[in-house]
Structure formats: C-alpha cells, structure tokens
Amino acid sequence: MNQLINKNLYGDYGDKExxxxxxxxxxxxxxxxxxxxxxxxxxxxxxxHAGSLHAADAQMAIENARDVYTRRMEGVSIWVVExxxxxxxxxxxxxxxxxxxxxxxxxxxxxxxxPDELKHM
Amino acid sequence: xxxxxxxxxxxxTLQIADNALILGHRISEWCGxxxxxxxxxxxxxxxLDHLGQARSLYQHAADMFNALSSDNKKTLFTSTAxxxxxxxxxxxxxxxxxxxxxxWDFRNVLLTEQPNKDWGYTVARSFLYDAFSFYxxxxxxxxxxxxxxxVAEKSLKEVTYHLRWSSEWMIRLGDGTEESKTRVQxxxxxxxxxxxxxxxxxxxxxxxxxxxxxxDIAAIKTxxxxxxxxxLEEATLILPANTWMHSGGKxxxxxxxLGYILAEMQxxxxxxxxxxx
Numbered sequence: 001m002n003q004l005i006n007k008n009l010y011g012d013y014g015d016k017e018x019x020x021x022x023x024x025x026x027x028x029x030x031x032x033x034x035x036x037x038x039x040x041x042x043x044x045x046x047x048x049h050a051g052s053l054h055a056a057d058a059q060m061a062i063e064n065a066r067d068v069y070t071r072r073m074e075g076v077s078i079w080v081v082e083x084x085x086x087x088x089x090x091x092x093x094x095x096x097x098x099x100x101x102x103x104x105x106x107x108x109x110x111x112x113x114x115p116d117e118l119k120h121m
Numbered sequence: 122x123x124x125x126x127x128x129x130x131x132x133x134t135l136q137i138a139d140n141a142l143i144l145g146h147r148i149s150e151w152c153g154x155x156x157x158x159x160x161x162x163x164x165x166x167x168x169l170d171h172l173g174q175a176r177s178l179y180q181h182a183a184d185m186f187n188a189l190s191s192d193n194k195k196t197l198f199t200s201t202a203x204x205x206x207x208x209x210x211x212x213x214x215x216x217x218x219x220x221x222x223x224x225w226d227f228r229n230v231l232l233t234e235q236p237n238k239d240w241g242y243t244v245a246r247s248f249l250y251d252a253f254s255f256y257x258x259x260x261x262x263x264x265x266x267x268x269x270x271x272v273a274e275k276s277l278k279e280v281t282y283h284l285r286w287s288s289e290w291m292i293r294l295g296d297g298t299e300e301s302k303t304r305v306q307x308x309x310x311x312x313x314x315x316x317x318x319x320x321x322x323x324x325x326x327x328x329x330x331x332x333x334x335x336x337d338i339a340a341i342k343t344x345x346x347x348x349x350x351x352x353l354e355e356a357t358l359i360l361p362a363n364t365w366m367h368s369g370g371k372x373x374x375x376x377x378x379l380g381y382i383l384a385e386m387q388x389x390x391x392x393x394x395x396x397x398x
Binding site: 032053054055056059060063064066067068071 | 158160163166286
C-alpha cells in the first residue's frame, strides 16, 4: 500500500517540496526540482541509489549526477528520476508492513553453500 | 633568431600548458562560489581537468628544458627565482614552470585570462575555448611528440565533456529567459574579440607544424566555426559580427588580468620558496 507522504523523516520522499515551493520546512520557491540519482558501479550490477541533487531537467540532472556522484570512478551508468515521482511506504506502518516476515525463516535461502567466486549476492 | 627544434618544441608545449593552467585557475575561482552546489562541483571538476593537463605538459616541458644547453637555460626565462635555481644547477620541475615564471614568459591566449565576471561570461568563455581545444587535441593526437600525443588523447575525453557542458549552458542561457539571453549575448559579443588569436599561426606554431609535432590551427578554424554556429543557432543567439581581434598572448604580450592571476597563484611559492603542505 503506497501513498504519497510528506518528507518528515530522513530518507522519505515527499511530493510537496518539489518545484511547487509550498514546503512547510523551508522556502524552496524558485529552486530547481529535486532528483534522485541511481548509479551502476559496473556492468552487470544493479543501479543503486546514490543520493539526490537539484537540476532544471533530466539532462542537467544526469550531467550534475556525473559531476557530483561519479568523480571517484563510482559508476558506468546513471539513472535519474524526479523525486516527486517516487512513492514511498509510510514509516509509521513499518510494523505491519515488515515485521510479519521476521519469523518466517524458511523463506530465506540460507541452506545453500555459495561458491566463493560468487560475489554481489 | 630562429629557435632550435628542441627549444621550439618546449615553447610549443608551454603554450598549450599555459592555456590549461590559466583557464583552469580562472575556473577554479568559482570553487565555493557556484550558483548552486551541483554546478560548483561541475566547475571545480573542470578546473581540475585543466590543471591535470597543465601538470602533464609542464612535466614534459621541464624535461625538455633540463636537456637544453646551459646558455639556452640562462636566457630562456627572465624570472630571478628561476635564474637562481638554474645558476645553482638545479633541474626545473612542473611546479617551477607554473609558480616561478614571470608573466611575460607566459604564452596562453588572452581569452583564457579574461575574468569570470558572471555566469554568462564564464560559460561563453569556456564555450569558445572548449570548441577550440576539442578540435585542437583531436589533431594533436597525431603529433610526432609522443608525450604530446598521449596527453592529447587523455585530454580529449575531458574536453569532450567540457564542450558538452558549456554548449548545454549556452543553449540554456540563450534560449532561456529574456534576461539570461541578453546577458549571455553580451558576454559572447564581449569575448568574441579574443577568439581570433586561437587560430593565429605564430612563428612557434609554424615551426611546430613544420616539425610534425604541432597542429595546423588555421585548418581547424572551419570546424570550430561550424560547431559555434550550430550551438549559437540552437541557443537562438546572434553570431557576433565584429572581425577585429585582440592578439599577443601567444607571444607573451598579455592583458592586465594575467598579472593579478599570477600574483594570487604564485604568491605562496614566491614568498616561501619550496614550501610544501
């Protein structure tokens, strides 16, 4: 059950402070919208969330991400998405969302021995 | 007096290195002052690219300098700080060439030393220079001087991105608001008069070309012009019509700005020789 929420905890995403300038936390009128950046560190791996940045549009967001997040050879591919399009689960529903899985150990594939050559599992 | 082959190769290398150092220093002045964090980092990255290019080229120039005859060494640079080192028989390194050379021994084009002023001026200056250096390095890859060719190959990747960045900003500002358009057009008109010098073949350029180590810069002017036209058209900006051009930087005649740049850049090494941190 996803819903749009206000950005009230670190790591949450809100739809209000982007571009509309109506955030209750600080005045962002006139600022560029916020974008979330995902970096693939090398071919074959997944894109991972690297952080966020401001940019006027998608192309600038990719260029800014290149300069901000790949300066130390962190990546070979960049995805960006405007933060307002990310829908997040409500942290106050964490108990009902995630805790029921805690006692279902049989769902974990912990009974296999992985060869040493397998990394990133 | 015509220069020897070695001497000319050294001066030619210095010319390329000085362009990179001085523009890199200018751009680094934005560090901590960018209009937005992301662009502050972008410009600082670019400044570091230029400094990296300058460093490799100065190392190469220092090697060539150290191989000169002692008579040539004594007459090439007038700075007392350098003369002291040379008279003591010390070999010069890349830092000496950057920090101890006097302004009248710098060979960068005047465009690179022009002030940042505002974002529009900074972008316009970078765009005009990046478009040049993109084609310049592409051609320099074929240099008979293997170090220059290697530096060119590495730098071309960096410059390709610089050109992408500055072209993108020309388009954003030109095709942006009324204010951004007016201001970037003014910057373009103002710095246009410094573009001619980039394509001027000095005696050093001609000798380097004849020796197979240099680039035929007159020939890349057409490519540069096409690129500039293409970006300006997309940016809805007007190509400046003035044809009168400043020149002199490549022959060590500079605008007042270079002195201020060097005063700030060289201060520490001049005041505290050989200091490290």
